[in-house]
Amino acid sequence: MEMRRFIFEKKWLAFLMGIWVFAAACKKDKTLELDEFYRFKMVKELKLDTLDKKVYIMGFEETNSVLTARAFDAVKKQLNIPDEALKYYANGEELENGVFEPGEEGDYKIYAKLGSIVSDTISVRIWNKMNMKLVLKSEVPPGLVADGVSKAVFKPEIYLNGVLTTNGPSPEIYIDGEKISSTTFATKKAGLYEVQAKGFGLESEKVMLEILSPAKKLVLNYTLNSSVFWANNVSEATIGIQAFDINNQAIDLSEDVQLFHNGVLVAYPLKFKTNEVGLHNFVAKGYKIQSNEVSITAQDQGIYSIIRMPVVFHEVNTKELTATGIRDILANLTLAYRNSLNRSGGPKDGNAADVFVEFYAATTDPNGNTMSVPGLDRVTSTKSSFNINDTDTEAWNSFWNPETYINVWIFPNIKGDYASSSWAYFPAVTQYIKGLNMAEKGSRPYYPFGVFWNYNHKIYIEVLAHEVGHVLGLSHVFDGNGSSFESCSSDDPDYCPDTPYYDRNAYEKSLQGGSNKNYYRRTACSGEVYNSTNYMDYDYSYENSFTANQVSRMRFVTNYGLWIPTPFNQPSGGRRSAAAGMIKKPDGYIFTPPVICPIPK
Amino acid sequence: MIWLLILLGSSIARANFPGSNSHLSEPDSLKHKKKITDFVRFKAGVMMSSFYRPDISSSNGILTNPLWSWQAGIASDFFKRKYHYSRAELSFNTKGAKEYFTSDGVEIESINQFRNLQLSVLPVVLRAEPKKINPSVGVGFYFSQRLSGSSKTGINGEKVSEDPVSLSFFDVKQDFGIVLNLEVMYKKHPGIEIRYEAGLKSQSTLRDIKNRALVFSFIF
């Protein structure tokens, strides 16, 4: 029993030993392929991360790249794959540490492997700068013009070892040294341009690009704001330049179109004024062509001898005029007749001209006595208010010889139709001029010749200038007077072609009601629209101009007109003594209404 | 609960271990008492397990690189005849594999352990004329249900760490297979057992991979 148990125990121990030896003998490891690893078995897709570029240029940039890949399972979830398990290959050769280090130029196919799982393949091209050449090709339409739309298209080409490459990197285009952002170029400036492609430390040969002017024709013209271009610094010639393309279509002017005046570059647009008499030549240049030449003659308005006229103010009943006041009035009146008064500050007539007539206060009365206040004759009337006939009667009592003085009566309290008017008489002339009566030299005046200046107009020098204009033979620029206005006539109502005339009724109607009224604007019977500037117009007017034609008419009147203090009537020179005396009312005198001019509004 | 069984099993084992001096005179008295061990027997031991890939001959075999683990359970015999009887068992075990995957420069160590509840049935166990030493041989089958599992991976000699992605590879949690059992009993018990278990069901839908195990048990 003991023995058996012992034997049994020995057998049992031997059995255990046998198992131990058996197990130990089998201890040596056997390994499986990496693909069999369970986590990798889950990999459905191995994706190699793309590189920044498809082409790397050796000698210009870093060509080595660290490769990375990612693994995804069947539901596209990224799996954690140890870097060590991934192998990378370029053209079939394993890369050390996953670094792509191309030693030489060539095309490389790169992929990753995880065990036997192969990623997608990416292609990388390595170019050696030493073997590259940049060539600039371009597509330039024949006759490329600088219209800002037509364009040249540049196609830079890269040659590698003499072979044209495709799908490579893009060089930059430089025009006259400046980089442009695209491969096309359009401009509005004609000229010769230098184009070059640059990139990767390489430069192409320079290519010259000629961009032609889009204009076939440049046309220069001008418009005047006056009938004659006067060298008065007021007449204005507006110079216009037009460009036409080959189809005769007008095109916008390019920046390089320039205007020359007598060969000197001037700014454009130009409103040309000058006081230089003579020929002014204009030409425009641009688009490599030249316009027609425009010649404008600036005319001298003529120089007349100055006529100085003494003025006497017959101040009826009121006692407001002073020596200073008279001096100021006449100084301003003189400025008006010397083309130098512009109290409104408005634009002047392009034909504005100097009358060369000046006014001063009379110093000697008709009796030859020195006047206590020069130019002032205080008159006392028994009447305190005056109708037109009263003024006429009163004037005959204080009518100084008009060939020695300009008589200016100042009446207060004018009643009736003339209550808000000033007025004057036209002179008579010894030589014919349209619009004035003729008389023999030496004829006595048959009306109180002079200016009736409404007391209420005293502050309006322009009214006095207007009335003196009548005295010197000028008519209103429109057809009519204070009593009535005519519509457009066929004849020029003031016989002066350089003053437009208009329908005064239509103008006044245009001021009634409505908005957007332009008080100074006139529409001439000719259709021309202009600003009223003439002293011989009614309100509203800038009242700052006599025109050249009006000056001619007044100078005709000073040459041949009766009853005006001119050398024609005073061969001795104007300072007549009292002998010239007072003018008596003719026998059988019948009052004739004068030219009526209403008070400014 | 598993540990309770281990403690129970080991204390019984110590109490009844053959060659333990204190109990050498007691076997006779065992005949006369109906002990629980007459109906239900406890068994515990170690097992070597591995995975079997039918298409690869050179895989880590159960004997070449096993995963060592434990197993414990209860067994009961039925239909006892002189030369044959039947047996049913319920046990907890751990199956899996310890494997190495290599490619040049990379070595991955992978340890997969799945804890299972296993029902084994041996309908036919043949035995010889009863003697003091009673060998027997049995065949049968088993069903098992995975209770938990873990996959651990270590790369290039690093310490292994949890690898849930690999664990997800093993997406089949049930198993069944065949059992071949060799047992040697001293009188009626205790005894020792060597058992081979071959799984028939792949443990992954992604790959045909099956359990293999060699089990050494003490049975009381």
Ligand SMILES: [Zn+2]
């Ligand atoms: Zn008038």
